[in-house]
Amino acid sequence: MGLVEDRVEAARAAGTLDLGIETIRADKMELLSDRLLRTDPVTGAETRLLRLKLHRRPPVTSWAALQLVCKGTDNIAWLHNTRSGRVALCMPTWPGQDEEGEWIERCYLIRPSGQARMVVAALSGSHWREIDRDAFQIYWEQEVAEAVKNLMVETITMATGLLLPVWHKLPEDDVRVWRIDDGAGSSILGRIIHPAALERIEREFGLDGTTALGPVEIIEGARSAGGVSIPGLGPAKLVRVHVNDSPRLEIRDYRPEDRTWLKACGAFTEVVNYLDQEATVSCDLSDGVSCPSS
Incomplete structure (x- = not known):
């Protein structure tokens, strides 16, 4: 069942899931x-x-609805992110597989306005920390109230x-x-x-x-395989990649004369396959914090 659900989620993310x-x-x-x-x-x-x-308005999950979701489920955890201040309910889910076919233990994070699956090993090394249920409820209801009015x-x-x-x-x-x-x-x-x-x-x-694409559209475009063109930077493209299991944004095919300006904007240079690549400052996307872009 887990493999089927994984394929459904992958198809949904890729835009190939036909729901009419x-x-x-x-x-x-x-x-x-x-x-x-x-x-x-x-x-x-x-x-x-x-x-x-x-x-x-974003779809949100109320506190009452959350109780129905987790009712009868064991091994749940009330999590608070010490960096973003957000909360998430952690529930068990089916394992995934890596590129070599090895099973990977995962968990399911439910947030007031979204959900995601995460590798358990990555969760332990993130900013998520377990808190008590009463404190979690206060944070949750605050997030819901904030989301519905915006x-x-x-x-x-x-x-x-x-x-x-x-x-x-x-x-x-x-x-x-x-x-x-x-x-x-x-x-x-x-x-x-x-x-x-x-x-x-x-x-x-x-x-x-x-x-002219806006900043949010450019970040979204970077998720595609070939990346997205950056306005005003000629042939340069912004590409979202994973380095050491952490997502980040890289600027590729930029003009040599733009290197100094890119560094002044906060980018750093890294040698990959003997080629310089400008990459924006590395950031953790697992807690909903958006990446900076040059």
Whole structure:
């Protein structure tokens, strides 16, 4: 069962899990740009590329709901992160496997606004510390109250309209179709374009390539295999990698003349395979702290 769930989670993360049309509910939706990709020569139907700013509330797990989740489960732990101040309920879960097929003991961390699986060995070396249940409840309810009153603001790029004729030109690594609904009668159906693929899409359809990705989009784009272009740094790309089991961001293919400026921004140089690579300051992503970027 664990292997099946792992594959489902991997497919979900990769965008290949087919659940039909999935809905994103937003409190507010703003149209930032609207560009034409294609007009059908027979029907006149259009395919368009939209830039949308979404304001939405994150899904949260209340304290009462958490009690239902952990009811009847043994070996749970109430954890508090000494660096971020956040809390997480630690529960047992199925083991994973490393590249050599060896079993790895893992745990399941449930947070007020998310969840993740973590290697037990990595947990013991992190900033998570066990606290008593009463203190945990206070922290948990504070996080929930903070989360529900704040709106998440994110910018996405979406291909919408007549998609089938251009389906082969859109990214193959995420084929999900989404519906964006603001609850006020506005609804948009289409495919969300990953930030790392936007440059290729613009080039494929002959667009001007002037879309400026925001910092959050650039960080998200760095998670893709080839990384994402960094505005203003020529051919440089930002790539998310793991070094000694710790995630970090690396700047690759930068121009030699930019090295001094990158170091002034806080990056450091490391020799990898006899090639200099600029990497942003190493950081731990396991507790939800965002990485700095140059």
